[in-house]
Amino acid sequence: MGPLRAFAAAILSLAAAALPAAAQTPATESIQIGLSTDAISITAGFSGADLTIFGSLENPDPLIARQGRYDVIVVLEGPARPVVVRRKDRVLGVWINLESETFENVPVSYSVATTRPLQDITEPNSYKQLSLGASNLYMQPAEPSDSPITIEEFTSALRERKTATGLYSENVGGVQFLSQNLFRATVRLAPNIPVGTHKARAFLFKSGMFVKESSAQLEIRKSGFEQSIFRVAHDYSFLYGVFAVSLAMLTGWLGRIVFRKD
Amino acid sequence: MGIYLPIAEISVNVFVLLAMGAAVGFLSGMFGVGGGFLITPLLIFYNIPPAIAVATGANQVIASSFSGALSHFKRGTLDFKLGGVLLAGGIVGSTAGIYVFALLRRLGQLDLFISLLYVALLGTVGGLMLVESVNALRASRSGAAPVLKKSGQHNWIHRLPFKMRFRASKLFVSIIPVLGLGAAIGFLSSIMGVGGGFIMVPALIYLLKVPTNVVIGTSLFQIIFTSAYTTLVHATTNQTVDVILAFLLMAGGVAGAQYGAKAGQRLRGEQLRALLALLVLAVAIRLAIDLFVTPPNRYSLAGLT
Numbered sequence: 001m002g003p004l005r006a007f008a009a010a011i012l013s014l015a016a017a018a019l020p021a022a023a024q025t026p027a028t029e030s031i032q033i034g035l036s037t038d039a040i041s042i043t044a045g046f047s048g049a050d051l052t053i054f055g056s057l058e059n060p061d062p063l064i065a066r067q068g069r070y071d072v073i074v075v076l077e078g079p080a081r082p083v084v085v086r087r088k089d090r091v092l093g094v095w096i097n098l099e100s101e102t103f104e105n106v107p108v109s110y111s112v113a114t115t116r117p118l119q120d121i122t123e124p125n126s127y128k129q130l131s132l133g134a135s136n137l138y139m140q141p142a143e144p145s146d147s148p149i150t151i152e153e154f155t156s157a158l159r160e161r162k163t164a165t166g167l168y169s170e171n172v173g174g175v176q177f178l179s180q181n182l183f184r185a186t187v188r189l190a191p192n193i194p195v196g197t198h199k200a201r202a203f204l205f206k207s208g209m210f211v212k213e214s215s216a217q218l219e220i221r222k223s224g225f226e227q228s229i230f231r232v233a234h235d236y237s238f239l240y241g242v243f244a245v246s247l248a249m250l251t252g253w254l255g256r257i258v259f260r261k262d
Numbered sequence: 263m264g265i266y267l268p269i270a271e272i273s274v275n276v277f278v279l280l281a282m283g284a285a286v287g288f289l290s291g292m293f294g295v296g297g298g299f300l301i302t303p304l305l306i307f308y309n310i311p312p313a314i315a316v317a318t319g320a321n322q323v324i325a326s327s328f329s330g331a332l333s334h335f336k337r338g339t340l341d342f343k344l345g346g347v348l349l350a351g352g353i354v355g356s357t358a359g360i361y362v363f364a365l366l367r368r369l370g371q372l373d374l375f376i377s378l379l380y381v382a383l384l385g386t387v388g389g390l391m392l393v394e395s396v397n398a399l400r401a402s403r404s405g406a407a408p409v410l411k412k413s414g415q416h417n418w419i420h421r422l423p424f425k426m427r428f429r430a431s432k433l434f435v436s437i438i439p440v441l442g443l444g445a446a447i448g449f450l451s452s453i454m455g456v457g458g459g460f461i462m463v464p465a466l467i468y469l470l471k472v473p474t475n476v477v478i479g480t481s482l483f484q485i486i487f488t489s490a491y492t493t494l495v496h497a498t499t500n501q502t503v504d505v506i507l508a509f510l511l512m513a514g515g516v517a518g519a520q521y522g523a524k525a526g527q528r529l530r531g532e533q534l535r536a537l538l539a540l541l542v543l544a545v546a547i548r549l550a551i552d553l554f555v556t557p558p559n560r561y562s563l564a565g566l567t
Binding site: 045082083085086094095096154157160229230233234237238240242243247249251252253255256258259 | 273486494495506553555561
């Protein structure tokens with residue numbers, strides 16, 4: 001977009017503000033999403049859930065909206081961590097982890113909700129540019145000097161494993177327009193969703209062109225008795241060990257008293 | 263009834279774990295073994311990550327050996343001095359084991375190494391026991407008097423230097439094999455989550471010629487401390503001890519052990535050993551099969567540790 005056209009658009013938007021009834025609404029659509037809470041606590045028995053995110057389109061073109069040419073993709077992305085992918089190979093008949101590839105900053109979870117199938121919304125290239133969708137996420141190998149074929153193989157294995165365990169998911173049709181402005185997105189939270197700061201992002205496409213992005217943060221915490229144990233085991237690991245040993249001795253001693261035979 | 267294990271991070275059935283603990287407790291009461299060598303593989307079969315199965319197995323072993331050692335302490339069939347020297351070796355072995363454990367985990371070879379050790383050790387011990395007990399059964403059937411071991415016979419172990427006197431065991435022996443045995447058991451304890459009684463008992467009897475009546479008490483005494491040390495170090499360095507899991511196994515275990523001990527009194531020694539040998543071999547074979555069968559997925563993910 002040249003400076004002249006940007007200037008023209010600015011004028012037009014001024015005009016639109018002044019004259020709301022103007023026939024031509026300028027292309028200043030934007031997208032907003034809202035979360036009802038900025039933190040979710042999940043209990044130990046958590047078996048997965050759907051998270052609903054509401055959002056709105058601002059200044060949509062009614063004509064385009066009516067033709068259904070607005071598309072929204074909502075992503076809930078988990079914290080990024082390094083991951084080692086290992087491959088088992090047969091050595092003398094035994095399956096052994098031989099080859100491995102480490103990737104930096106791999107989102108632990110990645111749930112997508114879309115209005116339509118991804119391939120119908122826009123070109124593969126723009127997904128690549130936006131690094132949008134599980135298959136377009138760039139996985140940074142720790143050793144970029146490894147052969148591209150190997151890296152490609154382990155990258156796809158990483159995606160496949162993540163999808164198989166439900167951490168990477170795609171919910172086609174998970175974004176629905178409730179009115180011209182309002183939409184609702186349903187993203188899946190896997191049972192083994194990691195704790196930490198998750199990022200919800202919404203991408204707006206207009207007739208296959210990317211328009212705008214908006215994001216919000218969501219903290220996922222685990223709560224309950226089991227979680228306290230987990231925290232103690234990590235934060236006070238020595239005391240936890242002492243407790244585990246004492247519990248075992250106590251159980252052994254009580255067992256002798258209760259079932260005493262001699 | 264499902265329960266979520268905070269460290270293993272999976273949901274399991276409480277009754278399955280209690281039953282597992284009770285079954286192993288029953289067998290350990292019947293055969294007079296700690297049962298760690300059965301608990302860890304069973305947990306692995308139940309999809310508990312091997313690293314957690316091992317550390318939790320070590321924790322569970324404390325309960326059964328503590329309760330057993332108490333009765334031996336009351337009866338005075340426990341050699342504290344011998345146990346103490348074994349323990350000194352055990353601490354060194356366990357520390358080395360924890361280091362190897364963490365290293366293998368980083369290399370992604372821990373699961374394989376645990377399985378291989380189990381297959382090798384259980385296969386050998388089970389095979390030897392089976393041969394020995396079948397021979398004994400045959401001998402008793404043909405009416406021949408069992409060949410008595412000649413006592414007082416000295417082997418190469420008794421020619422080693424640094425001798426020490428162990429009064430309760432009526433033993434005057436070099437401390438080198440005692441420390442070495444303790445270290446080997448400590449190493450296995452931290453890598454396999456076993457108490458090591460099934461190696462310790464025959465080694466004390468046949469190698470060091472410790473009188474049979476103090477063997478079990480002394481072995482249990484040293485196992486308490488070696489596995490307590492192992493549990494502590496696993497908890498601090500790897501955070502792999504799951505107390506909920508350990509408690510369920512212990513609770514089932516102490517109950518099962520009492521009934522097992524009663525049942526054991528009704529069976530004859532050779533039959534008992536043949537049964538235990540078959541059980542040990544079955545676990546070894548099951549673990550071996552898993553090594554050779556094509557895995558459902560060749561790729562696995564792990565965090566950086």
